Amino acid sequence: MLRYTLRRFGFLLLTLVLTSIIIFVIAQVLPGDVARVLLGREAPESAVQALRVKLGLNDPLPVQYGRWLFKFVQGDWGESFSQQGRAIRPLVLERLTRSIWLAGITLVISVPLAILLGVLAGLNAGRPIDGVISVSSLALVGLPEFVTGIVLTNVLAYQLGWFPASSLVSPKASFQDTLPSLWLPAITATLVLLAYVIRLTRAGVIEVLKKAYVRTAVLKGLPWRQVITSHVLRNALLPTITVVAISFGWLISGLVVIENVYAYPGLGSLMSFAVARRDLPLMEAIAMMAVVFYTLANLAADLLYAWLNPRIRLE
């Protein structure tokens, strides 16, 4: 298992290096001269050149990449072009914290619900309850997030008044203060996730129920509940766990639409802001964070899967 962990960790580092190169190169090939963008269209050519030298933009690409990566690892993420030279790191980290809160709440709501519904559907495959669960979860995933978002806001915020309609919170707000604003975006994200996880869990349960070892367990005379908990779920939930862990990565940086709908200040909305403003250093930093969380989530999924699956753990 230690060997396996080390190997996975090695792969993680390799992935990070490769994606950092890709991110850096993409940022370079985007049209527009950074110095020109910074100084404005009216600035004289000599000033632009001077800034280019100062920023090291005339150096060969590998040198620029090395310098960027070196600074990035040390925590110097540069300054934002679009926000009058604000340091990027505190900005990104603040947004990241909020994204982690949102992702956490979403998982807390969606995972138990999805697994419960998925297992229920799988154990009753072909019966009406399975039909209701499968069809309704699919119908929900088919709706775009801005539609479900608007409907939820209308019903839960305006008509019932359970949650605030806008999730705009002050940068200094603590988790407790933010919590009320988290529910609506979290429920919206849950509706997107739910169908995938339910389908996967349902398929896993159906698959495992057909296995000969389940027959063995039944023919041991064990109560049905024990057959399900100790023989079926243990094997059936393995694929689900992987998907849940990976979806954590998506929740961190992929909720662009949902964050915009609710005006929630997470990493996703910051990314769309950065792209709209051509703020290269900010984009690079956000992209790197997204990759780091994706790969970490992936690593966690792999390790958890291996730990739960002796066939991998003991290789």
Added chain:
Amino acid sequence: MPIEKQPVLDIRDVTIAYQIEEAHLDTVRNVSLQIGARQIYGLVGESGSGKSTLALAVMGYLAANGRVTGGQILLDGENLLEKSTAEMRSIWGRRMNLVPQDPGGALNPAIRVGEQIAEIARHHYGLSRKDAWARSIELLRDVRIADPQRVAQRYPHQLSGGMQQRVMIAMALSTEPRVLVLDEPTTALDVTTEATVLDLFNDLIQRHETATLYVTHNLGVVAQICHRVAVMYAGEIVEDADVRTLFCEPLHPYTIGLLRSVPRLRTDGGSDLMTIDGGLPSRSELPTGCIFAARCPFVQDRCRTIRPPYVEALPGHRVSCHRWEEIATGTLRLDALEHESPPQAERPVEPLLHAEVLSKRYPIGTPLLAQIRATITHIPPPAVRAVDEVSLDIHRGETIGLVGESGSGKTTFARCLVGLVDRSSGTVSLLSYFNLAPAVTDRPAEALQHIQMVFQNPDESLNPYQTVGEALRRPLMTLLHYRQDQADERIAALLRSVHLPEEYANRQPDELSGGEKQRVAIARAFATSPDLIVLDEAVSALDVSVQAAILKLLHELKRDTSYLFISHDLAVVAYLADTIAVMYLGQLVETLRTSELLQVPVHPYTEALLSAIPTPDPDAPRDRIRLDGEIPSPSDLPTGCRFHTRCPRKWGPICEQEEPPWVPATDGHLIRCHHPLDHLAIVQAETRKGAE
């Protein structure tokens, strides 16, 4: 052996139906069996005969669309069919247990085997965690697992098939059940492992006084372990007698056919074989007369119209055949059918295929690091030596049988010859192609047409989305560059040669039976008229009667073609092969002519393989040589002679220290053993005499 009068398990007139798309199909019809304590009742038949359905019905575990529509199943007088699932839960695992065919699939991969045994005692006896665990270790010791503490901690994938099946047996016997249902429990095991597991069953069943229903297609196993046998055909029992009577004086033509389709070793080394042509009748259109009429060699007009009654023909011997009296008196008999003696072909000097010191090593650990270490230290990197310096010549028209347990490296060797596995070193020469490339993709296209292969599982070797015709056309177009019309003609001829109708060219593989698929696979191998065909366990997955037909077909098709026939079953090999090569842990240990197989001396490993063959003869000698333990891992080979850890004929310390040399026993018979051959011959002859 005293068998109690009151049956423990009483199956009375049971009929089982499956609902398939609106139709009710009776899969098992009016079956009755009584099994007493300590009795092992064999239930034999081809696949599709309904024997496994009956076994599952006895357990009360039919598929959702299956139902017992008539009759009773009594356990100690209680009708199980009237029990609810909740009531069955107190019977399952406690009074009735099942040991299924595939132990690997029947054990939960995520739970330690000790825990899987322990949960039964916890549930049924209310034992504490600690006591239940101690009990599982006790049970594992009972099924003769040497190191039960350690094995209990393991997960199923860490155990060999034989060990897994022992765990299943420990589980099944943990509550001293009244009834044990064994559904092909040794079919997935090696013949040497099968022999030890059968011994174990026999011992435990007598000790625990269990009534046992033993479902199998293997008549050899039945003869070895069962007291009574029922023969099932198309859902009905056609004959039922005690084991000796059934094997020596069978009354039903189907039983006779089954018995004859098992290849048996004869003293001259060949083996006899008979085939039952045709297949099972369709369940939806059962004939009005005798269900076996279409395949019966003794069929008369009345057989086609009148269903023969199931009668007690002789005391304790029931049969359903119109002509049993004629069979009983011997006025009606099957002549010993044709037997081809192994042709002792004159060997041309030049071999067709010549493999020299061929090895296949799989490196252990990171290949790059191992390579660097090896370069620095000049010590070869650690590796699994799957095939270790094997040299073999195959001559034109010759059939070589390659035998050995699983893990012996026989399949890897064959795949190296064909080029499906890249050999690590050594040479392979075929005809004028000296030193063929290791990988088939690097070999010249013209060389490929000369060597072809047939695989074990035709379900996996035929593309399910290609028609039979397309599968056969492929080699013709790519290797022989046939035109469309030439290919069509050749495909028709190929199908005829394997006794399939030409229209089969338009069928998909899933429209064919297992035997038919294997015929197609053989036709495909013959398509390019190759000089050598490698048959890797090509008949092992088939029913005995189908296996017999395929073996006959192979014999018939073979003219100038050479075969390399790989099997774990010596009796099957002996039917086809002129020469037998025995492999153990990646090395050849013996090569001999088939006619010498039952002579002495043979290599001690060959001797053990021979005595592990379950012979379909209840009077066959029982005092067998058993191999202790498992085949060692090829990554950690024993020093000296690789067989010394299990050898019953170990000569002395030299066996642990030095690799044995090849010693000629007779001309062309080579044995790799330290035991002096004249002495080996004497002790082997004594053992054999003692057994008879």
